[in-house]
Amino acid sequence: MxxxxxxxxxxxxxxxxxxxxxxxxxxxxxxxxxxxxxxxxxxxxxxxxxxxxxxxxxxxxxxxxxxxxxxxxxxxxxxxxxxxxxxxxxxxxxxxxxxxxxxxxxxxxxxxxxxxxxxxxxxxxxxxxxxxxxxxxxxxxxxxxxxxxxxxxxxxxxxxxxxxxxxxxxxxxxxxxxxxxxxxxxxxxxxxxxxxxxxxxxxxxxxxxxxxxxxxxSVFEGSRRQKRAWIVRRVLAAPEGVAGAAGRADLDRAEAEAARDGVDEALFASIVDDLVTEGFFRREGALLIP
The missing domain is CATH 1.10.340.30 (Hypothetical protein; domain 2)
Structure with missing residues (x-):
């Protein structure tokens, strides 16, 4: 060598x-x-x-x-x-x-x-x-x-x-x-x-x-990675599950409080699809369940 x-x-x-x-x-x-x-x-x-x-x-x-x-x-x-x-x-x-x-x-x-x-x-x-x-x-x-x-x-x-x-x-x-x-x-x-x-x-x-x-x-705040982490925390905090529409509305509020634009439906759906595929939580009808 x-x-x-x-x-x-x-x-x-x-x-x-x-x-x-x-x-x-x-x-x-x-x-x-x-x-x-x-x-x-x-x-x-x-x-x-x-x-x-x-x-x-x-x-x-x-x-x-x-x-x-x-x-x-x-x-x-x-x-x-x-x-x-x-x-x-x-x-x-x-x-x-x-x-x-x-x-x-x-x-x-x-x-x-x-x-x-x-x-x-x-x-x-x-x-x-x-x-x-x-x-x-x-x-x-x-x-x-x-x-x-x-x-x-x-x-x-x-x-x-x-x-x-x-x-x-x-x-x-x-x-x-x-x-x-x-x-x-x-x-x-x-x-x-x-x-x-x-x-x-x-x-x-x-x-x-x-x-x-x-x-x-890359900058974390406002990124897709930050939104992924927020959604994971939100679903994990609700053992009974979170309705997708309610989760998106909650995320929109959190983004507004941080002086950022809301999350459009396509972006939210894309992130949720990735998280379900990767095994972070599962989807049952309209519910996201940890």
Whole structure:
């Protein structure tokens, strides 16, 4: 793997040794670190997608109190799972986590697969999430390209380049992760990268803007995503169901209170159709039922 290392860059041995020291100095003590439960690690990895670390802690603990095991999550009703997720945003993540639990329960395992390939076969688990679970729960090195890891490699190895693709980064992340000093303790290696990347962003440097995959997050207020979240909350708050017309009228009032235009019938119907298809709630006649 050494042959993949960029010509003229700091030698791989020195790079890994230095970043292990930097990571140790910047270490953040977070509740989901140094635990061996793959399910608890998976919940943290899913929650940390597109959500700040400072917001995740209390949600992670509350979620695990309600659903301490995969079997407990599989046995739970979707509205209960979504209720525990409220406030984190991107509710599709909660549904994917629930479907993963359902699939593991249906397979009779009651636990997550203990291989990268097995994890990838589950709903909503991509390469980074699978690699994260393997590294943090099983101490197995892998290619974990998360936003803060990406920031470190861009900052260190591509300081003057734009539009750097993950395909360019992945072999370098692999070369470092499988270096004997890093592979001896994958948790420590990746915790250090995550903390260094977070430090770079907190000090005003955001190398991820030079990534080919970088895009600014769209404004939430007034967006379709905001209206989706509002409708989900409204239906979950009514176990007996909400008439579609009443839900749309309530949303119109909420939009007016926020000094925004009302929601036309086609847009409301489109959002509801998506939410029903995705499994957030069901439709029975004119009622939307959690």
């Amino acid at each position: 050494g042959a993949l290392w960029p010509e003229g860059a700091e030698p791989l041995d020195e790079f890994v040794s230095r970043l292990l020291r930097v990571g140790h100095e910047l270490y953040r003590d977070l509740p989901w670190r140094y635990i061996d439960d793959p399910y608890a690690v998976l919940v943290s990895e899913i929650m940390l997608q597109q959500t700040q670390v400072t917001r995740v802690g209390r949600f992670w603990e509350r979620f695990l109190e309600a659903f301490p095991t995969l079997d407990a999550l599989a046995a739970a009703a979707v509205p209960d799972v979504l209720e525990r997720w409220q406030g984190l945003g991107y509710n599709r993540r909660a549904l994917a986590l629930k479907r993963t639990a359902d699939q593991c329960a249906a397979d009779g395992r009651g636990r997550l697969p203990d291989s990268y390939e097995g994890l990838l076969a589950l709903p909503g688990i991509g390469p980074a999430t699978a690699a994260g679970v393997m590294a943090f729960a099983h101490q197995v090195p892998g290619v974990y390209v998360e936003t803060n890891v990406r920031a470190v490699f861009l900052h260190e190895l591509f300081p003057h380049e734009d539009k750097v693709s993950d395909k360019m980064l992945e072999p370098l992340v692999a070369a470092a992760a499988f270096h004997p000093a890093a592979a001896a303790d994958p948790r420590r290696w990746y915790y250090g990268l995550l903390d260094y990347g977070a430090h770079l962003k907190a000090t005003g440097v955001n190398p991820t803007r030079r990534s080919a995959s970088y895009s600014r997050q």
